[in-house]
Amino acid sequence: MATNRSGAAQRPNGAPQTKVCQFKLVLLGESAVGKSSLVLRFVKGQFHEYQESTIGAAFLTQTVCLDDTTVKFEIWDTAGQERYHSLAPMYYRGAQAAIVVYDITNQDTFGRAKNWVKELQRQASPSIVIALAGNKSDLAAKRMVEFEEAQAYADENGLLFMETSAKTAMNVNDIFLAIANKLPKSEGAGAAGAGGARRLADGEQPRPSSCCK
Amino acid sequence: MAQSNFSAVDEYGFERHDDFDYESYEDFMSNYLKVLATRAQKWATLLGEGKSVKRTNTVKRYVRKGIPSEHRPSVWMAISGAEKMKDQCPDLYQKILDGPFEKELVDLVKTDLPRTFPDNIYFTKEANHQTHLFNILIAYAHNNRVVGYCQGLNYIAGLLLLATKSEETSFWLLKVLVEKILPDYYTKTMDGLIVDIEVLSELVKSKVPDVHQHVINLGLPWAVITTKWFVCLFAEVLPIETVLRIWDCLFYEGSKILFRVCLTLIKANKSDIMACNDFTSLAECFKAIVKNASALHCHEFMQSIFKVPGTLSNATIIKLRARFAKQRREQQQKEQR
Numbered sequence A: 001m002a003t004n005r006s007g008a009a010q011r012p013n014g015a016p017q018t019k020v021c022q023f024k025l026v027l028l029g030e031s032a033v034g035k036s037s038l039v040l041r042f043v044k045g046q047f048h049e050y051q052e053s054t055i056g057a058a059f060l061t062q063t064v065c066l067d068d069t070t071v072k073f074e075i076w077d078t079a080g081q082e083r084y085h086s087l088a089p090m091y092y093r094g095a096q097a098a099i100v101v102y103d104i105t106n107q108d109t110f111g112r113a114k115n116w117v118k119e120l121q122r123q124a125s126p127s128i129v130i131a132l133a134g135n136k137s138d139l140a141a142k143r144m145v146e147f148e149e150a151q152a153y154a155d156e157n158g159l160l161f162m163e164t165s166a167k168t169a170m171n172v173n174d175i176f177l178a179i180a181n182k183l184p185k186s187e188g189a190g191a192a193g194a195g196g197a198r199r200l201a202d203g204e205q206p207r208p209s210s211c212c213k
Numbered sequence B: 001m002a003q004s005n006f007s008a009v010d011e012y013g014f015e016r017h018d019d020f021d022y023e024s025y026e027d028f029m030s031n032y033l034k035v036l037a038t039r040a041q042k043w044a045t046l047l048g049e050g051k052s053v054k055r056t057n058t059v060k061r062y063v064r065k066g067i068p069s070e071h072r073p074s075v076w077m078a079i080s081g082a083e084k085m086k087d088q089c090p091d092l093y094q095k096i097l098d099g100p101f102e103k104e105l106v107d108l109v110k111t112d113l114p115r116t117f118p119d120n121i122y123f124t125k126e127a128n129h130q131t132h133l134f135n136i137l138i139a140y141a142h143n144n145r146v147v148g149y150c151q152g153l154n155y156i157a158g159l160l161l162l163a164t165k166s167e168e169t170s171f172w173l174l175k176v177l178v179e180k181i182l183p184d185y186y187t188k189t190m191d192g193l194i195v196d197i198e199v200l201s202e203l204v205k206s207k208v209p210d211v212h213q214h215v216i217n218l219g220l221p222w223a224v225i226t227t228k229w230f231v232c233l234f235a236e237v238l239p240i241e242t243v244l245r246i247w248d249c250l251f252y253e254g255s256k257i258l259f260r261v262c263l264t265l266i267k268a269n270k271s272d273i274m275a276c277n278d279f280t281s282l283a284e285c286f287k288a289i290v291k292n293a294s295a296l297h298c299h300e301f302m303q304s305i306f307k308v309p310g311t312l313s314n315a316t317i318i319k320l321r322a323r324f325a326k327q328r329r330e331q332q333q334k335e336q337r
């Protein structure tokens, strides 16, 4: 996995011809399904066996480069416990993308994920790109939610879908890339999960958005 | 305590991260140790006469200057009213722990045990604090069914445990916080929390209007910034010594202190906040101001919370809370219709 950020610090040919798009992305899902872990994997390339429970929400950013576009994600990682639900609209309001996460070893969390999808379809921006992530795919031995069942549900609802593992990093970058590719911004950013995306160094400031807003 | 300056673990058992700034910490500690020594002497005199602490102006002044860590358990119990609660049913805690427990609550609490202070040596699997934490949280969840278990209480109970080293004391202090000192932050609808965030927003608007406008303009709601501040009572937000100093005052003076701390953070860092010109830098700014040098220098910080925000009367807080609670009820009624 490309977790070495310094290795990807340069722009192609040093020529900043790329468009820069900024997107607000929110993670939703039951407590302990691995939302913070997915973000930590994506942003820092790390995994903690014991990840602290999130209170309120945490904010992080990460930039990915598609062929001709730099996509900067503003990521809101929210608290999963049901009673924090009433605060959620603050985070998904105005979001262009959402990752709804469940834990493949826990059927209840899949039900909860479906409710989040419904709520987003009703209340969030109509153009929001929603991805469904069946996390903890490394624990397939304890699987309670079948891949096919989730895939069928995702297809019915027009969601991106992947099984992910924050622990092994499987499909973590890919799901963010798939979202980046699907977000309306440009012509031909390429197929999801292609190797064309890279990360920028921390300090590097993308130029002000010249496209999608 | 002094040698902990050089240790990879602080005096409460927290591992110091790679980015820990030993230099500025030493700078802070070299001064703060002197303060601690003076305060220890004063408290020894106060408590030495065998009197239990009463709520007097002297004690209030002493509390504002910091309770020595060895006296925190007993003084917190006395000044908060927890002692009195406990005297009314002295064996409550043990009785609840005899069970039985509801499976649903047990599962909820258990999920958060390894996720509470994982970087603290006392909270690792091998150490015993996870067991103590389970007992405190499960006992409280059964004792107060309206609250049950709310995420965030794990950090409060965990820090109480580190500060008091006693399960039962932590239980009573948690109870007095949730039931006497704070509005209903932790109930299923978190109404008190949402109201207090509105109250804070209103206070910022009247005391630092340009900051309020700036933050609104950049599209960051106060609730996003401050939910964790209120829910965790600054645990897991500010440096630990600063949190404990805030809690000293919280146990004596009540929840108004929380607004003083919020307003101080916002007002004292006004120029940093105003310098942000987009959403991202503002969000990062609010992460930085709770970790900077003035947040670490707890003694000066605690002096500043009584100056920086200006006057803040209980009457104002009560009035604002009533106003926003009413608004919220009306809003909810409208939604139900």
Ligand SMILES: Nc1nc2c(ncn2[C@@H]2O[C@H](COP(=O)(O)OP(=O)(O)OP(=O)(O)O)[C@@H](O)[C@H]2O)c(=O)[nH]1
Pocket (backbone or CB within 6 Å): A029, A030, A031, A032, A033, A034, A035, A036, A037, A038, A048, A049, A050, A051, A052, A053, A054, A055, A078, A079, A080, A081, A135, A136, A137, A138, A139, A164, A165, A166, A167, A168, B115
């Ligand atoms: N085996 C395995 N464990 C995981 C994976 N992702 C997360 N975990 C573990 O699951 C627990 C919960 O993960 P978090 O990332 O904290 O979950 P969350 O959804 O952010 O939870 P809240 O903040 O409470 O809403 C942690 O102990 C993680 O180590 C994964 O892909 N595989």
Ligand SMILES: [Mg+2]
Pocket (backbone or CB within 6 Å): A035, A036, A037, A052, A053, A054, A077, A078, A079
């Ligand atoms: Mg989390």
